Amino acid sequence: MTATGTPRRIGLLGGTFDPVHIGHLRGALEVAEIVGLDEVRLVPNYRPPHRETPNSSAQDRLTMVRLAVQELPLLAVDARELERDKPSYTLDTLESLRAELDEDDQVFLIVGWDAFCGLPSWHRWDELLDHCHILVMQRPDADSDAPEALRDLLAARSVSDPLTLTGGGGQIAFVWQAPLGVSATRIRQFLASGRSVRFLVPDAVLAYINAHGLYRASN
Numbered sequence: 001m002t003a004t005g006t007p008r009r010i011g012l013l014g015g016t017f018d019p020v021h022i023g024h025l026r027g028a029l030e031v032a033e034i035v036g037l038d039e040v041r042l043v044p045n046y047r048p049p050h051r052e053t054p055n056s057s058a059q060d061r062l063t064m065v066r067l068a069v070q071e072l073p074l075l076a077v078d079a080r081e082l083e084r085d086k087p088s089y090t091l092d093t094l095e096s097l098r099a100e101l102d103e104d105d106q107v108f109l110i111v112g113w114d115a116f117c118g119l120p121s122w123h124r125w126d127e128l129l130d131h132c133h134i135l136v137m138q139r140p141d142a143d144s145d146a147p148e149a150l151r152d153l154l155a156a157r158s159v160s161d162p163l164t165l166t167g168g169g170g171q172i173a174f175v176w177q178a179p180l181g182v183s184a185t186r187i188r189q190f191l192a193s194g195r196s197v198r199f200l201v202p203d204a205v206l207a208y209i210n211a212h213g214l215y216r217a218s219n
Ligand SMILES: Nc1ncnc2c1ncn2[C@@H]1O[C@H](COP(=O)(O)OP(=O)(O)OP(=O)(O)O)[C@@H](O)[C@H]1O
Pocket: 014, 015, 016, 017, 018, 022, 023, 024, 027, 110, 111, 112, 113, 114, 115, 116, 137, 138, 139, 180, 181, 182, 183, 184, 185, 186
């Protein structure tokens, strides 16, 4: 519940954030504005369930996300996944967040198109929509069709206008924000080859990367 007694509308953007970049931040801001969310929480994972554990520590990734959102009132950081010493399953995160909220509060799980396409491999994925709505952010590389395993779900649960999502969860909507063709992989590659990543990450994040020698070829 907000201070005015209306239900809260909370977005969650989970990620490895290795490192956080302008694609994440613009995406989160635009989704918050387009869908009218009270806040979007960036949720760095501790142990990504589906990929190699990154070379950079969870603490470094968390600190960079904190630096990135520090002057952005609509964005916040939720560090709960770093408090669980196990694979960072999104369902666990949703269940633990739900336990803190009022029944009427709304949770919107925000995922990029690439992450959405992998949904059928997520831990107990068929339960995710019991706790939230899903907002899918388009990415410039989103040229593929949805995988077969998602077609029935999309047919049954997707709505064309994210502003029509009501209730505690169960539906899927697409959000068409201005595409930014930036990825953390590309940023790590640039840094490893000594190239600049200025303007791809916030200056405070860049200063942290430089101060700690992250992503250099020897790391
Ligand atoms: N440029 C972008 N535009 C929109 N969504 C993005 C963008 N980059 C990442 N995302 C989304 O943000 C979430 C977290 O992404 P993640 O931390 O894996 O970043 P990434 O750039 O995809 O990283 P990597 O290149 O290491 O896979 C995912 O849902 C992903 O789809």
